[in-house]
Amino acid sequence: METANILIVDDELGILKLLDITLRKENFINIETSSTGKGTLQLVKDNDYDVILLDIMLPDISGFELCTEIRKYTNTPIIFVSARSTDFDKLTGLGIGGDDYITKPFNPLEVVARIKVILRRQKMYEAAQQQQSIKYDFGYFAFNPESATLKVDHQIVECTAKELELLHFFCKNPNRIYTTSQLYEFVWGNDVYGEEKTVTIHISKLRKKLGDDTRKPKIIVNLRGIGYKFIPPKEGLLCE
Template identity: 80%
Template sequence: MESAKVLLVDDEIGILKLLDITLRKENFIHIDTASSGKDALQRVQEHRYDMILLDIMLPDISGFELCTEIRKHTTAPIIFVSARSTDFDKLMGLGIGGDDYITKPFNPLEIVARIKAILRRQDMYERSQQQQMDTFYDYGCFAYYPDSATLIVNHQPVECTAKELELLHFFCKHPNRIFTTAQLYERVWGNDVFGEEKTVTIHISKLRKKLGDDTRNPKIIVNLRGIGYKFIPANEG
């Protein structure tokens, strides 16, 4: 985890310094910073990052727009860190490819906890993929191949973020079982007491659309009101 390369994007130099110092105290030594969208995008094009922390209110471009551009170059986890705290902003950030959302002012240790949780889960996910190179899931209307991180829906490949695929993989490994949003957050995002359950619901909504599931009357990822979510394989529903 200490070898992870992190990009911090914020136009407030004080916040960049605070995060840089805090992360280095936690043994993160490969840290780059950017104070504008242009600088951030150039760094993403030139380097490979394992984690990106992204502010929304940048001087030259919205962090939302920048996230969309970044997603053209990398599937690295993106955590939005912003003073904008409305549900709309959180939904927007998670909807366009963000993996988590933290509002300012924040506790630097919360940032560290979320970064470690996401990196830990990603590492476990990648190890699991290596151990299951020959495993794939074919449910008729869609198929998922963990070894190549490929989702095929109606015979066409569908682009997904790393976190969407990790969530799908978790469901595939646990069909017909009920999980609360809190359990899904813990199992997929990591053991993080600061987690927001809304992150889970947004990712499930995005995953339903990509699987071709009816978002108003889902048949694949079913919401049991007041209980949780259950993945029902399409050829068993």
């Protein structure tokens, strides 16, 4: 049995039942559902979840607005599940703190696969944190994987779990070039098909949080037609 706590948010009863039944068949037993934004926010305040499936068109509040509110309380991975399928909607969802985006109609087993990937990556990330206490100190910003904290100019900067995973990957692999598809494979998982623009959005968000110039970046550099490279602002980047 899977012990992960999953929250499904959708105003369509049929979708809630379909996902609940499918997840239980896949041995997920700790499942809660909500059909309103207000109810969802209260659940998030009162409980700890490992994954949140979030619809956009809710009766009382937009899923985008709700995601922004949820991010004030938790960095729990959020997977948008919505009939809105434009690139603008996907970029908006990822840009405000979503970790993945699935469009309706969907194969419920794909949703399960995406959840399993996120949970597996979380376990791997937590295991890696427990095995090491390395801090990455780059002068004006420092990252501690063990405590999952990023400090820029000595101020803590809030990041989503996926942003921290991406930053951790870059910190472990400085001055190396990776294509967008490689970054998606290493950070999001290679057994699920996703949008490569997901990587682009997360890199853009990281740049802003690191204070990197988004027009002429010097830390996470884009080599046109090749890929991305993390250039540490200061050499001698590891300290105990």
